[in-house]
Amino acid sequence: MNVDLLVHEAWPAYEQRRHGGWILRYAGGVTKRANSVLALDVPADLDAAIGVAEDFYASRGRRCVFAVGAAPELDAALEARGYALVDPTVVMTGPGGSPEPEHEVRVEDRPWPAWLRAWWSVDGRYGSGLEEAERICTGVPAWYAAVEEDGVPLAVGRGVPQGDTLGVYCMATLPRARRRGLARSVLRALVRQGGTRSAYLVTTASNVAAQALYRSEGFEIRGGYHYRIR
Incomplete structure (x- = not known):
């Protein structure tokens, strides 16, 4: 059971853009779940991919948000860039x-x-x-x-x-x-x-x-x- 994908499919953002193995999601700012990056892998150029995501949300007047599961490398990179950890969630x-x-x-x-x-x-x-x-x-x-x-x-x-x-x-x-x-x-x-x-x-x-x-x-x-x- 890939819960990340199940949650993504059950709570679908009405605007989605693929960037490699990431899905950039936007739905008017309603809920972080539908307005965050679903990172299904860690790209070779992680910093560049984060920059693409930041530009995506900045163009819509929103702060960049990532949904982070078992991805310690991504989590560490975001923390180093000053991203705050919020809303720990259990499945x-x-x-x-x-x-x-x-x-x-x-x-x-x-x-x-x-x-x-x-x-x-x-x-x-x-x-x-x-x-x-x-x-x-x-x-x-x-x-x-x-x-x-x-x-x-x-x-x-x-x-x-x-x-x-x-x-x-x-x-x-x-x-x-x-x-x-x-x-x-x-x-x-x-x-x-x-x-x-x-x-x-x-x-x-x-x-x-x-x-x-x-x-x-x-x-x-x-x-x-x-x-x-x-």
Whole structure:
């Protein structure tokens, strides 16, 4: 399972440029994931390649960002150039089977307006970027799940089928609805909907509460990455 590529494909930037083994990604500045360099190899002239990436983002008025996994040479080169390390992230994988959700979960193949508003109210760290975020989400086939009360989504998630695995994204619960098991029901509904042999998700290393939930559903940490920001 090449998680770097799975994440790239499940959260697609709508502008992508290849430079050797690197993919330069841009999506209006919404999320570092879709606005960073995915470095799939280390080029012979690493400094020149970094310069190309810096020019790419500078021309769009953005700071250059790299998603860095198991690439110590690249990580060291970026650190030497003054790039800050941010958002250490863990990758967790789990089984494809899942028990029945404990709550009724609505599942659609498109994000409806209330789903988007609920997700963005929790995860919308980028001001007015909801339109760009929706464009990213709908760039590939996916399912959108929510536990609702009176038509209002309280907990949401997104599942992306990718061959024999399912990528789980956009897990978010409104603050007033937490500690009620709603996220667990959303996760179970997505995994059951996917019907794949396995599932994976990513979460920040500091989010130990989310990791505890995912472990209780059979997920374990299998790797990780971080970002370097100029």
